[in-house]
Amino acid sequence: MRVSAAPSADRVTLEQLTEDPYTVYDRLRVIGPVVWAPQLDRFLVTGLDDCRFVEANEDLFEIEQEDSPLKRAMGEVMLSKNEPEHGVERAAVNPALRPKVIAEVWRAHFEANAARVLKRFRRLGPGADLNADFALPYAAMNLAAVVGLPDVPWTAVQRWSLAFIAEVANVQGDPRVSEANDIANAEADAAIDQRIAELAGSADPSMISMMLRAGLPPDLVRANAKLAISGGVNEPQHVLTSGVHALSRHPDQLASVRAGEYTFAQVFDEVVRWMPPIHTLMRQARVDVELNGVMVPAGSLVWILLGAANRDPRHFEQPDRFMVSRTRKPHLAFGSGPHICAGSWAARSSIAEVAWPLLYDELPGLAPVDDDARFHGFFFRGLPGLPVTWNSESDK
Template structure:
C-alpha cells in the first residue's frame, strides 16, 4: 500500500531525512543508521512520522530522563494494538504495574522455578527438531516453539498452546510496528487481542481461587484492574516471546558464521553468556521504541519542541562506533561496554533474566551438544525487521 509521509512539525528543529523508506528499514536498517548518525543523530523521518534517535549517547540520555522523555506517548501504536501497558506508562503508574511482575521474574525465581522448565522444553523441542533432519529451519523449528512454550508456562496460559502464543505475539507486535497503517495488520492484531482477553477472563476466577507461581496469577492477585492485566499480558506475549526467540537465532547464526569464535565457546562453556550478550548487542531484538518530549529540549544537536514524537533506535545505538569498536562485527572478544538491548532506567526489561537464562544457560549449550557438527545449510539464512528484528529463516545442517 502507498503511505503518505507524516507532515513535519511547524517548529521542526532538526534535519529532515526524507530519503528513509520503511521497506529499506525492514530489509537492512544498518546502512540507514550509519548515514543518520553521520548526518544528524536526531532527524525527522517523514516515513515513520517521528524523530529517529540513532546515537548511543542520545538514546542513553533519553533512558535516564523520564521526566523529559515520556513513555506515555500520545497516539501510541502499542496502545492501539495491546492496550495501555506499563511500557507506555511513567512512574508512579509504571511502577504499580511492574511491582506485580517482580516475584515471578527475579533471578531467584528463575533459578528455583523456571530453569528446570526451560531445560525440559529444550530437550523436547530439540528432539522434535532433530527428527526433522538436516536442512530444517532452526528459527521456526526450534527457537520459536521453545521460546513460546517457556513463555506460555511462565505466564500461566493453561487454556492456550504455544502455537497460540506465537500467533498472538506476531500479530500484535506487527500492530505495534504498523507505521505503514496497513488495515490487514490492524485486523489481525485486533483478532488476537480479543482472543487474549477471552483467555485471561476465563482464568481470572480460577487463579483468584487457587493462586500459583505464574505471572498471570501474580498480576491477578496483586489487584490490578482487568484492563491493566490484559494490556500487560499482551505486552509480555510480544516482547517475552520475540526477544529470546530472536536472540537465540541471531547467536546461532553469528557463531556459525564465525567458526573461530564458535570453537572458542565450545572449548570454554563459560563463554556462552558472553556470546549471548554480544548477539543481543549486534542485533537488538527490540530495535526501536517510542518516547515523547514533555518540554522543549536540545538533544543530539537538534532543538525539539514539547510533544515531539521520538523513535529511540536501539538497533542503531548498539552499533555506534563512539561506543563500540568495529560495531558492525560480531565479536565476543570485544572490550566489555554497556549496551542498550534491554533498555535502561525505570523501563529496563523485566524479562531480561528469562532471556539470559533460557538462551545462554539452557538452549545454546544444549543445541550445540545435541547436534554435533552444526553448521549453516546451503540455503541462505534471512533476517528482517527494524522495530523488531530477528531471523526469518535459519536453515542448518549437522552430522
C-alpha cells in the same frame, strides 16, 4: 552549546530501515546525532548517550502518546505509561521474573521444553528450520509457562504474538492487520480470564498470579499479560537463531566457547548488542528540548534507535564486528532505566543456559545450510528462517 534546527534526512523511509537499518544508521551519523526524518515525521536519535538520555528523562520525553501503537494493539499496557503508573504495574510483574525465581522455578520448565522440542526437531532431520521448528515453539512454550497459561497451545501463543507485534508496526493502518489483532485480543482475553478464575484463592509463581496478588484489576492483568506475549516469543526466538548464525560465521569463536574459553552468557550479550531483536523505542517531547545541540519541539515524536546505539563507534571498538571476546560494556538491547525489559533474565537463562548448550551438545556440527541467511525487520528484527544441518549419524 549552540542550539540549532535538526538536520534533515529527507530520503530515509521505513522500508529502508526494514531492509537494512545499519546502512541507514551509518548515513544518519554522518548527518548528525539527532536527525529529522520528514518521511517518518519523527526525530531519529542514534548515539548511545543521547538514546539513554531520552529514555531516562520522562519529564522531557514521555512514553505515552495520543495514538500509542502499544495501546492500539493490546490496551493499557505498562510500557505505554509514565511513572508512577508504570512503576506500580512493573512492581507487580517483577517477582515472577527475578533471577532467583528463574533459577529455582522457570529453568526446569525451560529444560523440559527444550528437550521436548529437540526430540521433534531431531526427527525432522538436517534441513529443518531452526527458527520455525525449534526457536519458535520453544520460546512460545516457555512464555506460556512464565505468563501463567500452561494449558494454552504454543501455536495459539505464537499466533497472538504475531498479531500483536504486527499491529504495533501497523503504521499505515492496514485493516487486515487490525482485524487479526482484534481476533487475537479476544482469544487471549478469554484464556487469561479463565486463568484468573482458576487462580482465585490460590497462587503460583506466574506473572498472572503475581499481578493478581499485587491487586491489579483484571483489565491491567490482561493487558500486561498480552504485552509479555507480544515480545516474549519474538525476541528470544530471534536471539537464539541470530546466535547460531553468528557463531557459524565465526567458527573460531564457536571453538573457543566449546573449549570453555568463553561462555554462552558472553555469546548472548554480544548477540543482543550486535543484532538486537528490537531496534526502536518511541517517545514524545513534553516540552521544547535541546538534545545534543538540536532543538526538539514540544509534541515531536522521537525514535530511540537501539540498533544504532549498540553500534555507536564512540563506545564500541569495531562496532559492526561480532566478537565474543569483546570487553563487556553497557548497551541498550533491553533498553535502560525503569522501562528496561523485564524478561531479560528469563531470555538469558532460556537461551544461554539451556538452548544453545543443548543444541551444540546434541547436534554435533550444527550449522546453517545457507551461510547467506538475511535478517529482516526494523521494529522487530531477526532471521525469517534458518535451515540447519548437523551430523545426523549421532542420532542413530
